[in-house]
Amino acid sequence: MTDNKVIEVKGLHKSFGDNHVLKGIDAVITKGEKVVILGPSGSGKSTFLRCLNCMEDPTGGSVIFNGVDIADPKVDINVHRQKMGMVFQHFNLFANKTVIENIMMAPIYVGKKKLKKEKNYNKASKKALKESVYAKAMELLKKIGLEEKADAYPSQLSGGQKQRVAIVRALCMEPEVMLFDEPTSALDPEMVGEVLEVMKNLAAQGMTMVVVTHEMGFAREVASRVVFMDEGVIEEDGTPEEIFDNPKSERLKSFLSKVII
Amino acid sequence: MGNFSFRFETFWDILVNKGGYRDVITGLQNTMTIAVVGLLVGIVIGTLIATARVLPKYKRIVRMLDSVCKFYVGLFRGTPMVVQLLVFYYVLLPLMGLRFPSVVVAMIVFGLNSGAYISEIMRAGILSVDPGQLEGARSVGFSYSAAMIKVVIPQAIKNILPTLGNEFIALVKETSVVSFVGAMDLYLAFQRIGAGTYEFMIPYLAMAVIYIVVICLITIGIKIMERSLRKGDR
Ligand SMILES: Nc1ncnc2c1ncn2[C@@H]1O[C@H](COP(=O)(O)OP(=O)(O)O)[C@@H](O)[C@H]1O
Ligand SMILES: [Mg+2]
Numbered sequence: 001m002t003d004n005k006v007i008e009v010k011g012l013h014k015s016f017g018d019n020h021v022l023k024g025i026d027a028v029i030t031k032g033e034k035v036v037i038l039g040p041s042g043s044g045k046s047t048f049l050r051c052l053n054c055m056e057d058p059t060g061g062s063v064i065f066n067g068v069d070i071a072d073p074k075v076d077i078n079v080h081r082q083k084m085g086m087v088f089q090h091f092n093l094f095a096n097k098t099v100i101e102n103i104m105m106a107p108i109y110v111g112k113k114k115l116k117k118e119k120n121y122n123k124a125s126k127k128a129l130k131e132s133v134y135a136k137a138m139e140l141l142k143k144i145g146l147e148e149k150a151d152a153y154p155s156q157l158s159g160g161q162k163q164r165v166a167i168v169r170a171l172c173m174e175p176e177v178m179l180f181d182e183p184t185s186a187l188d189p190e191m192v193g194e195v196l197e198v199m200k201n202l203a204a205q206g207m208t209m210v211v212v213t214h215e216m217g218f219a220r221e222v223a224s225r226v227v228f229m230d231e232g233v234i235e236e237d238g239t240p241e242e243i244f245d246n247p248k249s250e251r252l253k254s255f256l257s258k259v260i261i
Numbered sequence: 262m263g264n265f266s267f268r269f270e271t272f273w274d275i276l277v278n279k280g281g282y283r284d285v286i287t288g289l290q291n292t293m294t295i296a297v298v299g300l301l302v303g304i305v306i307g308t309l310i311a312t313a314r315v316l317p318k319y320k321r322i323v324r325m326l327d328s329v330c331k332f333y334v335g336l337f338r339g340t341p342m343v344v345q346l347l348v349f350y351y352v353l354l355p356l357m358g359l360r361f362p363s364v365v366v367a368m369i370v371f372g373l374n375s376g377a378y379i380s381e382i383m384r385a386g387i388l389s390v391d392p393g394q395l396e397g398a399r400s401v402g403f404s405y406s407a408a409m410i411k412v413v414i415p416q417a418i419k420n421i422l423p424t425l426g427n428e429f430i431a432l433v434k435e436t437s438v439v440s441f442v443g444a445m446d447l448y449l450a451f452q453r454i455g456a457g458t459y460e461f462m463i464p465y466l467a468m469a470v471i472y473i474v475v476i477c478l479i480t481i482g483i484k485i486m487e488r489s490l491r492k493g494d495r
Contacts, residue, residue, distance in 0.1 A: 055396060082402030092397030096415050105411065106401035166397075173401055 302372025307379025
């Protein structure tokens with residue numbers, strides 16, 4: 001845990017069959033940073049983000065999280081993923097579980113494993129675990145104003161509510177970094193704001209965040225660093241001012257001219 | 262019709278006064294236990310096979326496992342249940358030096374057989390669940406198997422419940438072959454009643470009615486279960 005690096009990516013490559021998507025990416029994400037990733041569709045933004053928690057196995061290079069190369073197949077990825085929250089474009093809430101169950105499931109699963117390891121797995125300790133996770137889950141739900149939806153099923157929520165619950169589900173694991181893959185792209189326009197609001201609060205609390213988004217306003221306001229990806233490489237990397245007001249590469253200029261009206 | 266009422270009286274006499282009902286009850290019990298145990302064993306085997314067959318096929322061991330599963334499914338779907346029953350009872354078990362009661366052998370064979378069918382049903386069910394569900398579960402740190410057990414398979418089962426119900430009904434009906442290995446079932450019970458008087462019309466009619474009633478009841482049960490499982494879709 002030297003020098004505040006949360007994630008360090010070295011020489012990352014990813015291919016799907018013959019499709020060479022990521023062509024050597026090096027990046028460092030330090031504690032508390034808010035990195036926004038921009039780039040045209042198909043440039044490999046999602047693939048890059050999904051390699052950060054090894055939802056996609058990199059075909060080359062390393063992803064060092066808290067000093068451990070999690071791209072190494074011998075590493076127990078599940079343990080590390082518990083500390084890396086991920087928010088998806090399509091929410092991916094568990095359809096067969098209520099809101100509160102969605103949030104509590106993973107912390108309880110992890111907590112029970114821990115109790116078993118400590119040889120302290122009994123009725124009382126299980127009950128205490130459930131109560132503490134429930135309290136934490138309800139507190140988080142309250143913060144996003146959805147405590148009255150605790151017993152609703154995801155199908156009974158609006159898109160914006162689903163995404164806020166998905167963020168809380170990830171937060172309840174107390175992650176060290178949050179990865180967002182176009183969290184507002186599947187939402188109706190009037191619901192984008194409520195999700196961005198939750199993300200801004202999270203940023204203000206000091207969470208380390210990596211966000212793929214097309215919300216340029218959010219990038220300008222929240223990002224400490226903006227990364228522009230194109231054709232599987234990082235084309236440009238800088239502060240929001242450098243990227244938006246002073247783009248250097250032709251590709252970034254042409255990209256910005258298309259997205260900023 | 263006088264003839265009919267005479268036949269009915271004879272049948273009733275054997276069924277009620279001469280203890281024929283005992284065979285019927287035993288037969289019905291056997292039919293239901295064989296079908297239920299067969300279904301449960303089949304769900305376990307079918308889920309294991311289906312899960313093995315939807316694994317990403319990068320590794321050689323997974324592809325080998327897939328071939329073994331395919332062979333198993335092909336074998337059990339490619340032969341009639343009655344043949345499997347006879348082979349198990351008269352060939353495989355004696356060769357292994359084992360002897361089980363015929364009802365137990367029937368449960369095993371029904372489980373193995375329905376496992377093959379249910380694996381195909383379950384595979385379709387698993388594939389019908391949005392891949393995002395598995396991703397969501399993996400992203401919070403569930404292992405592949407925990408994610409499958411807690412999130413994907415419950416949704417798959419909900420999706421395939423009507424088909425699973427049909428499989429159960431098929432199993433109930435197929436129990437009418439277990440008398441081939443000497444187990445009491447509805448067919449054997451009524452066949453014996455008929456054999457007492459060489460009069461089979463009423464006994465077989467009664468057998469048909471019992472099957473229809475049992476299957477109607479099962480169908481209603483499945484409908485109720487489906488409704489209660491549909492909570493998440495409101
Ligand atoms: N699971 C996958 N299997 C095969 N190809 C994929 C997969 N995921 C992404 N790709 C390919 O990788 C490339 C980059 O995709 P992606 O990372 O989703 O881009 P972006 O998020 O920037 O739009 C695309 O050509 C896409 O077809
Ligand atoms: Mg994408």
